[in-house]
Amino acid sequence: MFESLHIGFIGGGNMGEALIKGLLSASPLLPDQISIYDVSTTRMKYLEATYKIRLSANAADLAASSDVLILAVKPQTMSEVLGGIQAHLSHRPLVISIAAGISLAVLSAGLPEGTPIVRVMPNTPALVLQGASTLARGTHVTDQQMEVALAFFQAVGKAIEVQEQWMDAVTGLSGSGPAYVLLIIESLIDAGVLMGLPRQTARELTLQTLLGTVSMVQETAKHPAALKDLITSPGGTTIRGLQVLEDRGVRGALMEAVEAATLRSRELGRS
Template sequence: MPDQKNFGFIGGGNMGEALIKGLLRASLCAAGHIHVFDVSPARLRDLESTYGVRCRTSAAEVADSAQAIFLAVKPQHMEPALDGIASHLSRSQLIISIAAGIPISMIADALPEGQPIIRVMPNTPALVLQGASALARGRHATDEHMDLALGLFRSVGTAVEVEEKLMDAVTGLSGSGPGYVLLIIESLIEAAVLLGLPRAVARELVLQTVSGTAGLVRETGRHPAELKDLITSPGGTTIRGLHVLEERGLRGALMSAVEAAALRSSELGKK
């Protein structure tokens, strides 16, 4: 993508900053071609001093400056953000929303007819450029628009395209999933401390165990159950632990957690 393309951010919070960092790290554009507006002047000064981006005094200024505009605001702030840019847009500009639970139809209703829109559900590991993002296109977003957006979010991790009707499932899985994984990590650390390991040692071992196992699944391409069988010896330690987890219903609990979070996402979207 040529450097002359300008990107705009309405909202400079953690996720907005992660995307800015990803754009720059992947050399998708120069810092001077990133335009940012945030309601906090202090936040803008921090982004400017850290990344060299161009700070703007209003959402309208961002809309006047950028070909692709990220709506990186909280859901409750979406309506005023859209009001601030609607009259400054043309159909050549791509709108990319990362506001959780806000459907494309709501954004489209507030913007000019024919505006290309892509809705994204990123997750918090994007803050360390290890995110998992799902993207859904509005009816005016072309393959070219989607390719651009996928490239942007792949600069902060993994990105896939899904139908918008699946975004609640994505929210329950990868959107809320870091919370489930963090609980598992915390529990494993506490178990190690219970058994006498120093907390720092327990933390290091657990983090590497989790990340290494994910890498094993990714690199081999094998089914998790198949890999699990490889390390589960008859009468050994792993099968003893797995037996307890099955007795306590870990598998069903995780499945129910994803389902509950997806249903909650649907409820919030309807509101």
């Protein structure tokens, strides 16, 4: 699938690096099949030294030579990037955007008519090849091209195709979700320290508790509420703790956080 493809990355930040790392470790792609352009020369040199990939002098040359072009840039710079490459895509490469909130319509308007475009919402666990990515295809994307796009993101975790109308909600849930989970992890570790545990012990117990709980949900396929009930004995310690969480509105706060991030994603798309 990848043997003859030349992959171009515009943007070499954390997510771009995660995808490069995943593609090289989990697919038959070779380093000389990947080229990158980033506004930071220092960043490009680091990626070249670390992954032995090729560097491009500018975004236009990279676009002109790529079979698959991955736009790993911030939403605020997307307009400038599209303006710089649109005249160099007459060969109609597959264009993949991982910029949060930027719709297929906006991407299509900034690229030549007929360009196949896939919009992707990855998340930061892709850095350790445990990401959750959703992909929405544009009008001109073939099934074979979508297979390629899915395979790219399966190299860094789980990847599924969704309707574009869900992408803002995905951004609010799995895109921003790692930050919510990290806040919970930090809070549980601090709580253990508050109760007298050494910090390293509290950290190890917290991380294993989360890992074990996720595995339990995945492997049993039971509803989280059913598993919660198994842990919650009448008049016991867990129900007392759950009462505090309900009193403090933790469930509602997490739901509101996802809602707020979803609405912000829509704002970014409109702007």
